[in-house]
Amino acid sequence: MFRIITQVSLCVLTLSGCNFFDERSDAEKLKVLLAQHEQQHQIPAQGLLVLHKDKELFKGVHSSELFKKEHLLTEDSLFPIHSISKLFASILVLQFAQEQKISLDKPASLYVRGLPRHWHNIPISAFLNHASGVPEYFDREVNNFAFAADKKGTFEQLKAKPVRFAPGAKIRYTQTNYLVLAALLESVSGLSYEALVEQRIFNPLAMKNTLRLKDPKNHPNVIKTYHVNAGKLVESEVIQWPNYSVVHGGYYSSLEDIGRFLSAVASGRLIKQAQLQEYFQPYRLRDGNISYFASGWDYGRNWQFQELGHDGGALSRVRILYKDNLGDAYIIVYFTNGNSDGIWSRDLVDAVQSSLSL
Numbered sequence: 001m002f003r004i005i006t007q008v009s010l011c012v013l014t015l016s017g018c019n020f021f022d023e024r025s026d027a028e029k030l031k032v033l034l035a036q037h038e039q040q041h042q043i044p045a046q047g048l049l050v051l052h053k054d055k056e057l058f059k060g061v062h063s064s065e066l067f068k069k070e071h072l073l074t075e076d077s078l079f080p081i082h083s084i085s086k087l088f089a090s091i092l093v094l095q096f097a098q099e100q101k102i103s104l105d106k107p108a109s110l111y112v113r114g115l116p117r118h119w120h121n122i123p124i125s126a127f128l129n130h131a132s133g134v135p136e137y138f139d140r141e142v143n144n145f146a147f148a149a150d151k152k153g154t155f156e157q158l159k160a161k162p163v164r165f166a167p168g169a170k171i172r173y174t175q176t177n178y179l180v181l182a183a184l185l186e187s188v189s190g191l192s193y194e195a196l197v198e199q200r201i202f203n204p205l206a207m208k209n210t211l212r213l214k215d216p217k218n219h220p221n222v223i224k225t226y227h228v229n230a231g232k233l234v235e236s237e238v239i240q241w242p243n244y245s246v247v248h249g250g251y252y253s254s255l256e257d258i259g260r261f262l263s264a265v266a267s268g269r270l271i272k273q274a275q276l277q278e279y280f281q282p283y284r285l286r287d288g289n290i291s292y293f294a295s296g297w298d299y300g301r302n303w304q305f306q307e308l309g310h311d312g313g314a315l316s317r318v319r320i321l322y323k324d325n326l327g328d329a330y331i332i333v334y335f336t337n338g339n340s341d342g343i344w345s346r347d348l349v350d351a352v353q354s355s356l357s358l
Contacts (some may be wrong), residue, residue: 002301002339003024005313009212010054015340021274024035024165025039025357026057026058026355026356026357027057027058027145027268028138028353029049029061029355029356030060030065030124030355031056031060032062032349032350033355034046034048035061035062036222037265037336037351038062038063038304040343041339041340041343042064042085042227042228042340042341043336043337043338043339044063044064044066044067044228044233044336044337044340045062045063045064045067045071045073045077045223045334045336045337045338046061046062046063046335046336046337047060047061047062047073047075047077047079047255047261047334047336048061048062048255048332048333048334048335048352049062049255049256049258049332049333050269050330050331050332050333050352050356051263051330051331051333052263052329052331053258053266053267053327053328053329054263054267054301055264056259059074059075059255059256059323059336060075061073061074061077063318065278066106066231066232066233067226067233068345071223071224072146074221075208075254075255076221076256077221077222077254078209078211078219078221078222078223078253078254079223079252079253079254079310079314079316079335079336079337080216080222080223080225080251080252080313080334080337081220081249081251081252081253081258081278081312081313082256082311082312082313082315082316083248083310083311083312084251084253084312084314084316084317084318085246085248085249085250085251085312086178086247086248086249086262086296086312086350087265087296087318087351088197088201088247088251088261089130089178089181089185089193089248090248090295090296091201091265091270091295092185092188092196092200093124093181093184093295093296094196094200094244094271094275094276094279095200095271096185096188096189096268097124097279098271098272098275101145101188102124102184102188103124104123104125104128105124105125106123106124106281106295107120107121107122107123108122108123108126108127108180108181108184109122111184111188112180112183112184112187113187114152114155114156114183115155115180116155116158116159116259117278118163118291119132119134119163120164121167122134122163122167123167123168123267124181124184125295126167127178127180127181127281128177128291128293128295128296129283129291129294129295130171130172130173130174130177130293130296131167131168131169131170131171131172131173131203131283131285131291131293132163132167132169132174132176132177132180133163133164133165133166133167133172133177134158134163134164134174134176134180135158135162135164135174136164136174136175136285137154137157137158137174137175137176137179137236138175139289141205144223147241148328149242149300150191150242150244151179151182151183151244152183152254154176155183155217156257157174166286166287168270168286169286169287170285171291171292171293175245175248175249178247178248179244179247179248180244181247182244185215190194190210191212191264193244193247194212194246200268200270201261202309204269205260205264205269206260207252207253207257207260207261208247208253208257209221209254209256209257210252210253210254210257210258211251211252211253212246212250212251212252212263213252214238214243215333216238216252219252221254221315222252223234223335223337224236224337225238225315225337227312227338227339227340228336228338228339228340229337233338238340247329249312249313255333258318258333258334259331261314262318262320262331263331264332265320266320266322266324266329266331267327268326268327273326273327274275274346276326278305279295280294280295280297280299280308280326281282281294282294282299283295294308297309297310297312298310301349302353303329304323305321305322305358306321306322306323306324307319307321307322308320308333308356309332309347309349311344312344312345314345315335315336315337315339315345316334316335316336316345317332317334317345317346317348317349318331318332318333318334319331319332319349319353321353321358322323325344330356330358332352334349335354336347336348
């Protein structure tokens with residue numbers, strides 16, 4: 001099931017000097033690690049991609065015996081990427097800021113009509129980094145929750161709900177933040193959000209396998225999500241999100257496509273690297289503390305490395321790993337479609353990172 005990429009030179013993977021895997025050790029470690037994760041966490045299907053810049057260092061898939069009986073998993077399979085989708089919106093917002101079409105420090109209401117009045121002082125940066133305090137628009141506790149017909153209707157429904165804290169006071173992750181960003185992008189560009197993503201990200205990067213699917217069950221390459229019950233794979237229920245939810249979680253994609261996107265980000269093909277280094281500083285809260293978001297990307301430090309990425313539905317995660325230079329970044333894309341013990345995507349990617357000869 002695995003394809004190990006052969007390099008001309010064999011050397012230890014480092015973040016300076018030699019830039020290749022020791023294919024006899026790191027690639028074997030990753031192959032074993034995926035098998036271990038399947039056994040320990042009963043993960044039905046997994047896909048892992050490791051890149052350095054645009055070079056593919058490792059790409060492989062692994063599926064459980066239960067999954068193999070009914071499904072074909074390949075390196076081109078499409079996984080639901082859930083909130084990893086938010087990274088597209090983040091990059092579009094940063095592009096518009098770089099082009100001076102918006103200012104991240106200005107209120108979003110300067111560009112978007114119809115926001116609740118008590119949101120009018122909230123800057124774009126607070127929405128981008130989940131520091132706005134606006135309420136969540138989707139209530140998981142309500143059976144048969146009724147979505148509004150569009151974003152405007154959603155904002156209307158939220159008018160009666162209070163803002164939970166002053167902008168920038170704390171972090172509270174909500175999908176509503178990215179509905180506001182979608183409305184902002186549409187207002188400034190004059191295009192629908194999906195058209196804007198196609199025009200500025202998917203088409204330039206030839207991301208032909210990143211799709212918004214209204215009926216994913218009918219697509220032959222889509223990998224379904226599961227949980228394990230009494231040793232059997234049980235398909236998880238899929239929320240019937242409205243079309244406008246695509247900004248915060250509506251795409252399906254392949255390892256290669258998401259790797260291509262992350263490489264383009266790190267290399268400065270979507271936003272100038274010097275500007276990107278500035279945008280990728282952790283967001284500072286009102287009390288002076290730094291948050292774990294940097295322009296909407298999860299931000300952290302692990303020993304000498306900076307990490308940028310995002311979780312997808314608690315099942316998948318992407319990570320850009322670098323010292324000081326984004327142009328010399330390593331990229332990890334790790335997709336899964338379920339587990340039996342609630343293992344968090346961060347723990348899975350941390351295990352991959354620990355297995356590499358960094």
